[in-house]
Structure formats: structure tokens, C-alpha cells
Amino acid sequence: MTRLDALAALAMLTAAAGCADAPSPAARAPVAAGAALPACPERVERGGKPFESAALEGKPIARVCLVGGSRQTRARAEKLALLHDGDTLTPEAVRADLAALLKLEVFAEVAAYGLLAQRDASVVLLYEVADRPLVLDVRVEGAKALGDAAVERQLLIKKGAPYDPQAAHRVALGVRDGYITLGYEACKVAVIAEPEGAQVRVGIMVDEGPQSHLAQIDFRGQKRVTEADLFKATRLALGQPYVEEEVEQAVRLVSSLLYDRGLVAMSVSTERGKTDAAGNVPLTFVIDEGEVHTFSAIHVTGLGAPLEKELLEKVVRARPKQTLVRSALVEDVSRIEEFFKKRGQRVNVLPQTAIDAKKHTIDLTLLIEAAP
Amino acid sequence: MRRASALAALAMALSSAPASAAPPTPIDGVAAVVDDVVIFRSDVAVRMRPHEARLSKDPGKRRDELGELYFVTVRHMVDETLIAKDARRLHVDVTDAEVAAGIVAVAAQNKLTPPELEAEVVKAGFTVASYEAEVRRQIVDGKWSVARAMGKVDRKKTSDPAAFDAALEKLRSKALGELKKQAFVEIR
Numbered sequence: 371m372t373r374l375d376a377l378a379a380l381a382m383l384t385a386a387a388g389c390a391d392a393p394s395p396a397a398r399a400p401v402a403a404g405a406a407l408p409a410c411p412e413r414v415e416r417g418g419k420p421f422e423s424a425a426l427e428g429k430p431i432a433r434v435c436l437v438g439g440s441r442q443t444r445a446r447a448e449k450l451a452l453l454h455d456g457d458t459l460t461p462e463a464v465r466a467d468l469a470a471l472l473k474l475e476v477f478a479e480v481a482a483y484g485l486l487a488q489r490d491a492s493v494v495l496l497y498e499v500a501d502r503p504l505v506l507d508v509r510v511e512g513a514k515a516l517g518d519a520a521v522e523r524q525l526l527i528k529k530g531a532p533y534d535p536q537a538a539h540r541v542a543l544g545v546r547d548g549y550i551t552l553g554y555e556a557c558k559v560a561v562i563a564e565p566e567g568a569q570v571r572v573g574i575m576v577d578e579g580p581q582s583h584l585a586q587i588d589f590r591g592q593k594r595v596t597e598a599d600l601f602k603a604t605r606l607a608l609g610q611p612y613v614e615e616e617v618e619q620a621v622r623l624v625s626s627l628l629y630d631r632g633l634v635a636m637s638v639s640t641e642r643g644k645t646d647a648a649g650n651v652p653l654t655f656v657i658d659e660g661e662v663h664t665f666s667a668i669h670v671t672g673l674g675a676p677l678e679k680e681l682l683e684k685v686v687r688a689r690p691k692q693t694l695v696r697s698a699l700v701e702d703v704s705r706i707e708e709f710f711k712k713r714g715q716r717v718n719v720l721p722q723t724a725i726d727a728k729k730h731t732i733d734l735t736l737l738i739e740a741a742p
Numbered sequence: 743m744r745r746a747s748a749l750a751a752l753a754m755a756l757s758s759a760p761a762s763a764a765p766p767t768p769i770d771g772v773a774a775v776v777d778d779v780v781i782f783r784s785d786v787a788v789r790m791r792p793h794e795a796r797l798s799k800d801p802g803k804r805r806d807e808l809g810e811l812y813f814v815t816v817r818h819m820v821d822e823t824l825i826a827k828d829a830r831r832l833h834v835d836v837t838d839a840e841v842a843a844g845i846v847a848v849a850a851q852n853k854l855t856p857p858e859l860e861a862e863v864v865k866a867g868f869t870v871a872s873y874e875a876e877v878r879r880q881i882v883d884g885k886w887s888v889a890r891a892m893g894k895v896d897r898k899k900t901s902d903p904a905a906f907d908a909a910l911e912k913l914r915s916k917a918l919g920e921l922k923k924q925a926f927v928e929i930r
Binding site for chain 1: 764765766767768769770771772775777778780782784785787805808809812924926928930
């Protein structure tokens with residue numbers, strides 16, 4: 371060891387013992403290579419030119435500095451297998467390091483900077499980190515229907531933990547969704563994070579808005595299906611909270627009912643009436659039934675001719691000129707599968723339809739394949 | 743000054759120069775966060791590359807234009823990320839065969855053979871892989887738009903391609919707006 375190396379080592383030891391919270395190299399001590407290396411700064415100076423890091427790529431790293439953060443978070447970062455002196459700087463490796471630092475979930479911000487050193491022969495790599503503030507307390511305000519305390523108990527944000535704005539956002543969405551299922555369509559939930567020193571006070575502010583109820587349900591345009599059947603299909607009840615998702619589901623259920631009656635070209639939409647001051651919402655289902663479609667022909671394929679004939683005559687109950695009824699078709703599919711099961715075979719039955727929009731007929735083919 | 747401190751100071755002076763006068767060059771950092779997806783500045787830089795040839799040669803102007811291009815690209819990537827996540831939820835998949843067919847279609851549209859197209863895209867600043875990824879993103883976007891618009895386009899418009907496209911674009915914007923309302927998006 372030369373005298374210079376020995377002095378440098380002593381200096382490093384002294385510095386480490388006397389200034390434990392100061393920025394420190396992330397990895398091994400650098401090896402001086404003749405020309406001087408810039409020291410690790412206490413903070414990263416702004417003003418470096420963006421979009422010009424290509425000049426640093428491919429150069430050997432002479433020193434890695436972790437700048438910012440607390441002693442505790444830096445200690446966690448230093449345990450990661452980050453780039454270190456002697457490695458070559460590549461954008462991919464730097465990106466991987468930043469991703470690893472973020473994964474610790476203790477840093478609100480991470481960034482990488484480079485300084486040319488040793489007459490531009492090497493690079494000093496600076497990782498700048500900023501700690502997430504710790505949660506000082508969490509409060510919920512304005513949740514009258516659900517109850518502030520009940521909402522507070524469900525929160526994912528914990529006192530003393532690093533504040534995660536994404537988790538806070540999820541909390542706000544969860545609370546809002548809870549209100550929407552109760553008919554509070556206009557409910558707004560805001561997260562307010564107020565810094566207090568290195569900590570943060572988190573407020574979940576709920577503006578419930580009015581509650582809406584389904585006060586009236588009408589149907590328009592139906593000819594072949596009774597209003598009673600349509601109402602039953604919606605699975606909605608008068609007086610229940612108005613929930614858009616449940617109305618969308620009702621449209622699907624009504625469509626399914628119409629399809630089941632051979633109305634394969636139907637369309638269903640809704641018209642929402644004006645909500646009154648008490649939150650009552652009238653709703654109309656607008657139905658265009660289209661024409662009833664009947665089977666023009668029914669085929670079974672994928673098997674030998676004799677077996678296909680047997681299936682069409684003895685197993686399948688759908689017949690040409692019959693109206694398409696989806697539930698009956700599903701039963702035919704089950705009967706075919708059962709037929710083969712009794713013979714010790716497993717099959718998949720794939721119904722294929724060719725619709726003739728002018729004649730309002732359907733050519734049905736039941737394709738049978740051996741199940742894997 | 744104690745002897746140890748003096749030695750330390752001397753050693754520091756010899757082994758480490760003071761911080762360089764020039765501020766350090768930014769290499770990478772977080773450009774945006776979309777829920778659990780982090781978009782790094784290096785990702786943005788890769789996506790900017792094919793557009794850089796069109797920028798001014800004047801260094802000052804170029805820096806300004808790069809800055810503008812950066813923000814446009816970040817916003818575009820945020821939208822793409824939201825769409826890709828929603829497409830996965832809707833089971834909208836894009837196969838390698840669809841990407842290959844898309845590239846063949848682009849080549850045909852431009853009256854190029856696939857190898858000629860490949861040469862052109864490399865000239866434009868893409869790699870073959872990044873171009874394939876770009877085509878894949880466009881197909882995902884198209885399929886996702888259709889999936890989100892399903893049953894919502896007035897049937898009368900389906901026979902008029904221009905009216906259909908306009909209706910589809912309107913529904914796409916609305917669906918994207920809804921995704922933004924639900925997601926955690928932070929552009930830094």
C-alpha cells in the first residue's frame with residue numbers, strides 16, 4: 371500500500387465514523403486512477419443538460435454516490451446489488467437500479483445523474499433519492515352514510531408507515547365505489563396530504579352528494595315479450611339505490627331474454643329521466659325487437675354420417691322452423707355431451723350459426739370435437 | 743486540528759477533487775407513474791428517437807423542441823399504459839401473427855417489400871423490435887377501441903365508414919377519460 375492509499379483509507383474511516391448521516395458511496399471505495407475524482411456531493415446540483423447522457427454511456431464507473439434519503443433508507447439501498455465502481459455505465463443497468471430502489475417502497479423519488487471524471491475517462495454515478503414522508507395520522511371526514519370510523523378501519527394507510535400516494539388513491543376509489551353501490555352517484559372522495567416536517571397528515575375527505583333511487587321503470591318498443599317478463603329479467607326493484615352498473619347488467623339480462631325468444635337482431639338501451647329533488651330517477655328500457663328468427667336447417671358435423679343422423683333424430687330436440695331459443699340450444703349441447711359421456715367419450719360441442727337477415731332464419735351447425 | 747483530521751483533510755484533497763463545476767448530467771429518472779407501472783425517462787427517450795430527425799439542427803431550438811417532444815411522448819405513453827392495462831382486463835390480446843400481418847400491410851400500403859420497410863424503419867430511428875412493439879401497441883389500441891365501443895355505435899352509422907370512425911373515436915376518448923378518472927396517474 372502506498373502512503374497516499376493509506377491516507378485515503380484513513381480519511382474514509384474518519385469520515386464514515388464522524389459523519390454517519392452524510393451521503394456515502396453506495397458500494398466499494400473507488401480506486402483512484404491518477405486523475406482526481408469528484409467527491410460525492412451532499413445534494414445534486416440542478417441545471418445539467420437533459421438528453422445528453424449518451425456521452426456517459428459505455429464509460430467505466432469510477433464512483434457511485436447515493437445522495438439524499440435518511441441513514442436508514444440509504445442503508446437499505448446500499449444492500450441492493452446496484453452498479454458499483456469498475457462496472458460499465460449502461461442505460462439499462464441504471465434503469466434496473468432505479469427500479470430496484472423504487473421497489474423498496476421507501477423512496478418518493480429516485481433519479482440518476484452522471485459526472486465525467488478523470489479527464490472524461492470515467493463517470494461518477496449519482497443516485498439521488500428522496501424519502502417518502504411518514505404518515506403522522508389519518509383522518510376521514512364527511513362519510514356520514516358509511517361512517518367516518520367504519521371507513522377509517524378499512525384504510526390501507528397506516529400511521530408511521532411511509533406515505534404511498536398510490537395506496538391513498540386506491541383508498542379514495544374504494545370509498546367512492548362503496549358510495550356508488552349505495553346510489554351516491556355524484557360522491558367525490560379527495561385525499562389531502564399535508565406535510566408536517568418529514569411527516570404527512572393524511573385526510574380522506576368525502577363529499578357524499580345526494581342519494582338516487584330507482585323510482586320508476588318503463589319499457590318501450592316491445593311487442594312479443596310482456597312487460598312483466600321484462601321487469602323480472604332486469605332483477606331491479608323499485609326504490610332501490612340507482613346504480614349505473616346494475617342498470618347496465620339489466621340491459622344485458624333483458625337482451626338475453628329477447629335473444630332467448632329468437633329475437634337475435636334485437637337492441638336494448640336505456641333512457642334515464644330527470645332526477646327530482648328527492649333523488650328519484652325514472653328509467654325507460656327502449657327495445658327494438660327486430661324479427662323472430664327460426665332454424666332453417668340443423669346439422670351435426672365432425673362425426674361419421676350414421677352417428678350424426680342418430681344424434682339429430684334422438685338426442686337433439688331443436689328442429690327446422692322452430693324459433694331459436696338459446697336455453698333450449700344449451701340443453702341440446704348438454705344432451706350431446708351426456709350422450710358421449712355414457713359411451714366413455716368426452717366431447718366439446720361448438721354451435722355455429724349462419725344468420726340470413728332477409729329470411730330471418732338461422733342455419734345451425736353443431737360441431738363436435740373430441741375433448742383434449 | 744488533530745493529526746488524524748489533518749491527515750484526512752490532506753488525503754481527501756489528494757484523492758478527491760471538489761465537485762465538478764458543471765452540474766451533473768441527468769441520466770434517468772421517473773417520468774410518470776400509472777398505477778403500478780413506472781415510466782422511466784429512458785423509456786421516453788427510446789420512444790422519442792424516431793422523431794428526433796425532424797427536429798431543428800440549431801442546438802438551442804433543438805433543446806426546446808426536445809423538451810416539447812418529451813412531454814407529448816410522456817402523455818402518449820401514459821395513455822398507452824392505461825389502454826394496455828384495460829385491454830388485458832378485457833382479454834384483448836394481440837398475437838405475433840397479427841403483428842406480422844400488420845407489418846406486411848404497412849409495407850404494402852407504402853409499396854415496399856418487408857425487407858425494404860425494415861430498412862426504412864431502422865433509418866427512421868427504430869430497431870426492428872421497437873417497430874414491432876409500436877405496431878403491436880397500435881393494434882392493441884384499435885382492438886381495445888372496438889371492444890369498448892361494442893354495442894354503443896348507432897347501427898345506422900356502421901354502413902358509413904367515416905361516420906363509424908368518428909363515432910369510434912368519440913367513444914375511445916370517452917373510455918380513455920374514464921380510465922384516467924379511475925387510475926393513479928402522476929406525470930413528473
